[in-house]
């Protein structure tokens with residue numbers, strides 16, 4: 550069984566390490582029945598405007614009942630819809646409109662750990678957001694070139710140049726871009742393996758980076774009037790005690806929400822994050838962290854927000870995007886019968 554949510558506050562395009570252009574991500578969001586999608590590329594807001602333009606174009610087609618209006622395709626032959634929370638399976642074109650929420654996932658350092666913070670409902674023109682981007686742009690490029698040099702010593706040809714050529718002009722090049730390149734060069738059996746064998750801490754092409762501090766980043770996000778969300782808190786390789794310290798530090802400098810639900814997440818992890826949200830009085834966000842075609846992480850997939858928590862779209866800043874406490878998450882529960890790979894997702 551899998552679920553598809555109409556709200557997803559974390560994904561990537563080829564403005565960073567996603568495989569698809571902002572337009573393609575938006576088309577996929579319509580095909581999967583989303584109503585609210587945050588584009589949250591690493592350290593860059595350049596993909597947002599393109600996504601918003603594409604959403605506007607497709608919303609107009611829907612409103613005009615145009616034959617080229619987007620179709621929903623997530624119900625495959627043999628799949629079965631079990632139930633739909635807060636809505637119906639069939640929707641009018643008006644009920645299928647998509648709002649793109651501007652966001653970015655900023656890289657930060659906290660006590661020697663690389664921690665990601667999603668700035669949701671941001672203003673890309675705000676000076677403080679521009680400053681955060683400008684700082685990362687310099688560091689990212691230096692680091693990407695250093696990683697590239699190490700990969701060259703290991704026999705790869707022009708890794709930096711090839712990653713840049715595959716991504717959008719000016720894109721943030723992350724270890725995710727390199728992991729895909731290594732896999733596509735046939736030097737690893739999967740992207741995950743490429744990451745683990747070459748790029749993670751301790752491996753040959755690893756480059757240590759000191760990002761801007763968590764505290765400064767969160768303060769800037771909040772001052773710019775955006776919402777600061779601690780991204781995928783269970784994915785950091787830290788103890789529970791250290792995670793609590795991180796959550797406290799995050800809250801102390803103005804952090805608003807934890808990303809409680811993500812695709813490919815164990816129930817225990819979601820339960821633990823639910824507990825932390827309650828203990829530290831934080832709101833709850835949800836995001837697939839979609840990067841590319843794959844079974845286990847996709848737009849809206851398996852984003853189940855516990856009903857005891859306050860969803861982050863209740864935050865007053867979300868009003869600017871027609872969100873608020875009156876909006877309930879629509880969740881389609883579905884089984885992909887006859888497709889066991891998808892079934893186990």
Ligand code: AMP
Nearest residue numbers: 566656722723724725728740741744745
């Ligand atoms: P960076 O921000 O440059 O350190 O790269 C982090 C990015 O690498 C993440 O956003 C993911 O896209 C990707 N990544 C992290 N862990 C893995 C993994 N185990 N396998 C493949 N890609 C990963």
Ligand code: MN
Nearest residue numbers: 561566723725
């Ligand atoms: Mn990434």
Ligand code: MN
Nearest residue numbers: 654665780781
């Ligand atoms: Mn991340």
Ligand code: MN
Nearest residue numbers: 559561654838
């Ligand atoms: Mn991400």
